[in-house]
Amino acid sequence: MEHGGDIYTEGLLKGKELLDFSSNINPLGVPDSFRKNIGEALESVEKYPDAEYRKLKCNIKRYLKFSKNYFGNSRYDGENVIDDRDIVLGNGAAEIIDLAISCFKSICIVVPSFIEYEKDALKWKCSISYSNLTENMDYDYQDIKSKIKDAEALILGNPNNPNGVIIDKSRFHEIVNFCSENHRTIIIDEAFVEFTGKRNCSFLEEMEQNRCIFVVRALTKFFALPGIRMGYGLCRDRKLMDKIRAKQNPWNINCFAETAGKYVLRDKSYMDSSLEWIENERKFMMDNLSKIHIIEKVYDTFSNFILCRIQGVNCEELYKRCLEKGILIRKCSNFKGLDCRFIRLAIKDRAKNQKLINLLKKI
Template identity: 75%
Template sequence: MEHGGDVYTEGILKGRELLDFSSNINPLGVPSSFKKNVDEALKNVERYPDVEYRKVKYIIRKYLDFSENYFGNNKCNGELSLDDSDIVLGNGASEIIDLVISCFNSVCIVVPSFIEYEKDALKWGCSVSYSSLTDNMDYDYEDIKLKIKNADALILGNPNNPNGGIIDKDKFYEIVNFCNKNHKTIIIDEAFVEFTGKIGCSFLREMKQFRCIFIVRALTKFFALPGIRFGYGVCKDVKLMDKIRTKQNPWNINCFAETAAEYVLQDECYMDNSLKWIEMERKFMLESLKAIPVIEKIYDTYSNFVLCKLGDMSCEKLYRKCLNAGILIRKCSNFRKLDDRFIRLAIKDRSRNQRLLSVLGNI
């Protein structure tokens, strides 16, 4: 299993219904704001989308201005002053990541992290170096400073997948300043950033000041729309953005993704309910997992998933035991720097979380 969310191999194709804890999708499901307006997309099926996607980019600009205050707990004043040229749209965050990496000859990847970073870099013939997280799964800022000197770009998650850690802005500032002065790019994957709540950890405000920062976002995780395939990149580096656009095919965003973005990015009620859920269930899961005998260590998380280190049992053995109980978990042995004692568990709603805990507790 290369990624989470593969309910087909062991589930659908075998006629089994699985409870999927391998995929980190908001359990509140598809926002009603999209469901109620999906007919708008049907009306647009018979014509091409606007090749410039002007309305969608306008919605994104408004959302990012709103989110800086909403998720930053009103700490920020003023708008980000983004232009359409500062935004590039992709068929999911994965397309954005792939395209931006393709623009560089060498990249430094912080690991463990989303495995597509490395796959994309190798596909495009990039020279790859690595900066490892500490034993506690924190960023090693001194090591990053050292490694970035010999790379064109740095890529890391905020929060990071698979551990859910976030970037310490104070410790990271020196790296940002160095990259900005030396024409290096920092690719910050914020696909999970809304789950961090109102702590203001996004780098949108810093991106306005430092053209070296390239931020990746998506509707996939927080808005529970993995099937829509809608992601976007935001950056003030005009040359980089133009280079990415020249690599894209026209009309890469379909009308259903357009409609989804238009409505869910304005659905404040859904955001409110999602933050209430994650704050309550994240705390519940972190505390409850401490009582599970098979788990040796739980890593603190700011996202909607938890990285766990197992005791004597391998992740493959636990995976099979959970699968027999109708639950799918994420084995983490294919993450660089992790071995077969690591698993990742999504955070769901209370009833599903309790079912997982019950199964794990009886192993």
């Protein structure tokens, strides 16, 4: 199992329904704003999408401006400096990440992190260096600065997967300055950033001021739309953006993803409910997991998942025992820098979270 969310191998293909704590999707489910307007997408099925996706990019730009106020908890009222040329659309964040990495000969990857970073770099024959998180699963800013000197690009998550740490902007500022002055690119994967709430964690504003920053976003996690496959990249380095677009096939975004982008990115009611849920359930899970004897350490997180170090049992055995009870967890032994002592648990709704806690207490 390379990723979470494999409900098929041990579940659906065997006629069983599993409670999936390996996949980090918003448990509020598909926003009603998309459900109620899905007929609009059906009406477009017989037509090719606009190859330039002008309306979709307009909706994204509107959302980005809204985000600065809503998730930044500020009163930003400036002009939106993002142009259509600063947006590249992809079949999920995975396509954006893959094509961005393909544009470089060398890259520094902060690990442990989303394993596709390394797979993409190997596929494109990049020279790879690694910056390891600290023992407390925080970024080692001095090490990152040292490693980026010998790489064309840096990639890291904000928040990072699998542990949920966010970038300290004040400590990262020096790295941004170095990259800006020395023609390096920083790829910041913000697939989970909305889950951080109103903490101004995103690098949207920094990206607008620094051509070296490339931000990756998606509708997958926060808006619970993994099947839509809708991602986008944001960067003001026009040469880099043109390189990426030149590698893409035309019409790579379908009409359902277009319609989803039109409605969910303005669904404030869904966002309000999601932030209330994550703040409550994240605290509930952190508090309760820390009291379970097989869990040696619960790492701080700002996302919708929690990394745990376990004791007295390895992740393979724990995975099997949870699977016997119909619960799927994420083994983390295939993350670079982690081993069989680590698991990742998604944060679900209270009833499901309580079910997992009760099971882990008995093991």
